[in-house]
Amino acid sequence: MFHRDTWAEVDLDAIFHNVASLRSFLPKETAIMAVVKANAYGHGDAQVAKTALEAGASHLAVAFLDEALALRQKGMHAPILVLGATRPEDVDLAAEKRIALTVFQQEWLEEAKQHHQSGLPVLFHLKMDTGMGRLGVKEEEETKRIVAMIDAYPHFLLEGVYTHFATADEINTDYFSFQYETFLRMLEWLPYRPKWVHCGNSATSLRFPTKVFNIVRFGIAMYGLSPSLAIKPYLPFTLKEAFSLHSRVVHVKRLLPGEKVSYGATYTAEQEEWVGTVPIGYADGWIRKLQNFHVLVNGEKVPIIGRICMDQLMIRLPSYVPIGTKVTLIGQQADEKITMDEVAQYLDTINYEIPCTISYRVPRIFLRNKSIMEVRNAVLDGNNV
Ligand SMILES: Cc1ncc(COP(=O)(O)O)c(C=O)c1O
Numbered sequence: 001m002f003h004r005d006t007w008a009e010v011d012l013d014a015i016f017h018n019v020a021s022l023r024s025f026l027p028k029e030t031a032i033m034a035v036v037k038a039n040a041y042g043h044g045d046a047q048v049a050k051t052a053l054e055a056g057a058s059h060l061a062v063a064f065l066d067e068a069l070a071l072r073q074k075g076m077h078a079p080i081l082v083l084g085a086t087r088p089e090d091v092d093l094a095a096e097k098r099i100a101l102t103v104f105q106q107e108w109l110e111e112a113k114q115h116h117q118s119g120l121p122v123l124f125h126l127k128m129d130t131g132m133g134r135l136g137v138k139e140e141e142e143t144k145r146i147v148a149m150i151d152a153y154p155h156f157l158l159e160g161v162y163t164h165f166a167t168a169d170e171i172n173t174d175y176f177s178f179q180y181e182t183f184l185r186m187l188e189w190l191p192y193r194p195k196w197v198h199c200g201n202s203a204t205s206l207r208f209p210t211k212v213f214n215i216v217r218f219g220i221a222m223y224g225l226s227p228s229l230a231i232k233p234y235l236p237f238t239l240k241e242a243f244s245l246h247s248r249v250v251h252v253k254r255l256l257p258g259e260k261v262s263y264g265a266t267y268t269a270e271q272e273e274w275v276g277t278v279p280i281g282y283a284d285g286w287i288r289k290l291q292n293f294h295v296l297v298n299g300e301k302v303p304i305i306g307r308i309c310m311d312q313l314m315i316r317l318p319s320y321v322p323i324g325t326k327v328t329l330i331g332q333q334a335d336e337k338i339t340m341d342e343v344a345q346y347l348d349t350i351n352y353e354i355p356c357t358i359s360y361r362v363p364r365i366f367l368r369n370k371s372i373m374e375v376r377n378a379v380l381d382g383n384n385v
Contacts (some may be wrong), residue, residue, distance in 0.1 A: 012047060
């Protein structure tokens, strides 16, 4: 239950479509790990996770242990991998909840061993740094020592090995190929192949489906967004955007020529103008830089005027509209659409950042209208639903 006229709609059928499409696109033996970190890129962690698992994913990935614990608390039983760093003192917590951890440092492993009291098995994925320069082992000797330490300790199990690409979403594949070759060489350092070997984010999975070993980490494209504008024209199947953002006009007034709008009084009406007040602002993630961008009202683009406030913004309306008229900030109204990419381009950033920034204060409403069979059959038939 919520009591405000601003909300985000998350179309779970779109999530299902995107994962099911990837499932039929990838080789059968390649598994899918749905990346639901950061509250599923702002979409809603458990709802997205559940939908992705129904659509053909078998694993989940998050950035931090807390995100994994939250999923367990919400009843998610699938294998979960923490992609980021975890404190060594939390290994027992991870073991108890059957959450796999990323390991990339020998000292960390030694400390984790000291903290491991439960006698429960701890699952590890070894992260190799092939050129991202973030987390990961680079040296052969350290890699070998880490694997030897894991193998020597009966409760530790090396379940996976992986790397992450820095430029998989760029047209030029030189650096991608360099990282890929480096990963192949690093795999030779291991005395055996762990159960899971992975390197594919969305861009890699969609562009190089035969280079992803046996599981992919599918994030941005699951939400219906292209990993970059550059590769958008070359995606192998249609992605459906899952996230839309809406509000309602709560006040409408007529301004006379010369009258001002919002903090700083930076906007001046040039003629008689209808102005609507919309209850969404920068505390909701609709940041001040979006001043002069537009929203949709009655299927028409109308500009945001004056400074965006913490909780409200003002729009210039072509004519009077009644209180309660729907305002769409991301999404479709009639024939007009505002895409996540358009918002991202206006803000000079990437689409990933936009739904992540829409704050906790905006309630998410989950739409799951179509039956699973209807969407699955449509995907199998190659139809767009
Ligand atoms: C290690 C790792 N793997 C996979 C992903 C998913 O990437 P994408 O959202 O581009 O699919 C991310 C996202 O940032 C990541 O950090």
